[in-house]
Amino acid sequence: MNRTMKAAVIREAGGPDVLKLERLPVPTPKRGEVLIRVKAFGLNRSELFTRQGHSPNVQFPRVLGIEATGLVEAAPGGEFEPGDVVATAMGGLGRAFDGSYAEYTLVPVSQVKKLDTRLAWEVLGAIPEMLPTAWGSLFKSLRLQEGDTILIRGGTTSVGLAAAALAKRHGAVVAATTRDPAREETLRRNGADQVFIDNGALAPQIREVFPCGVNKVLELIGTNTLLDSLQSARAGGVVCMTGMVGNSWSLADFSPMSAIPTAVNLTTYAGGSEDFMRTPLQDFVELIEAGEYSPHIGKTFSLDEIVEAHRCMERNQAGGKIVVLA
Structure with missing residues (x-):
């Protein structure tokens, strides 16, 4: 008798309600694959964009979810033992093949830690x-180098808070932004030396404190604030666009010669399974266990509450990382 599992399936783009709980067959792994009993996963803005129909390369129906943690159910190649605690992310998970919004997920062994x-x-x-x-x-x-000054634009996002803590541990001078003055203490607890209240035109504030600009800018809001962030960097500095909390993918009438200051470098970070596998996750786990770092978790939901979890993410109401327990 074939086993079935609970999964949140999307069959058409739309609001949070398009995520429907269904019963699907539990996948059968073959060599080179790992069947994971999903225990918890975080929500990500890219999943919101896909649900809304902004990921043309993702075919529906699909089980979303680009990351997962759980227990190994089976690994026919012997790379893992049943019961091993594992994590996985990216590499097509929840996009090219079904992801973590389910009780089980099947992933290539090459992207499991x-x-x-x-x-x-x-x-x-x-x-x-x-x-x-x-x-x-x-x-x-x-x-990032020790002694760098870094501006984290979108400092109260889960990635922003993590980046501030990591940058501070690495010996950088950390500035972070928030639109809500009440979040200043949260930013400072997570490593921010300087907090800026973001009104959309931040560069003049940055120049008051850092007259030449900052060495590095981590842009987590997206294209809504990217041009202003470029004006916050000093000559020879680097701006990295990683996040899109502002829900805008592109710039209209982008003119590089006027938008990018002389000698300021613009790059991006998208990540992938290779980057995931190179990240020292075990070191981070040990830091968390030692009480030296605490990931900022906003709200937790059950898989049965996946629609409400997406509503929370869409409204930016979590105040940190949203985690779903499967």
Whole structure:
């Protein structure tokens, strides 16, 4: 008798209600694949965009979810033992093939990391995409160095808070932004030396504190604030666009010669399964266990509450990473 599992399936683009709980067959793994019993996963803005119909390469029906943590159910190639605690992210998960919004997910063995930990699932579920995104943005795209000044635009996002903590540990001077003055203390607890209240035109404020501009800018809002962030960087500095909290993918009438200041570098970070596998997740887990770093979790939901979880994400009401327990 074939086993079935609960999964949130999207068959057409639309609002949160298009995510429907269904019963699907539990996938059967073959060599080179790992069947994971999903225990927790974080929500991501890219999943919101896909649900809204802004990911033309994603074919429906689809089970969304680009990251997962859980227990190995089976690995026919012997790369993992049943019961191993693992994490996975990217590499087509939830886009080219069914993802983590389910009780089980089937992924290539090449994008699964074993973790030695007893952290609670709601904590583990927050990190597979968040920490690699922060780490990759800082050290791959921005090439952050000790002593750098870095502006994190969108500082109260889950990636922003993680990036601030990592940058501070690396010896950088950290400035972070928020639109809500009440969030200043949260930013400072997570490593921000300087907090700016973001009114959309931040560059003049930055120049008051850092007259020459900052060395590095991590842009997590997106195209809505990118041009202003470019004006915040000093000559020779780097701006990395990683996030799109502002829900805008492109710039109208983009003129590079006028938009990008002389000698300021613009790059991006998208991440992928190779970047995920290179990220020292086990080191992060040990930092969390030692109490030296705490991922900022906003709200947790059950898989049965996936529609409400997406509503929360769409309204920016979580105040941190949204984690779903499967």
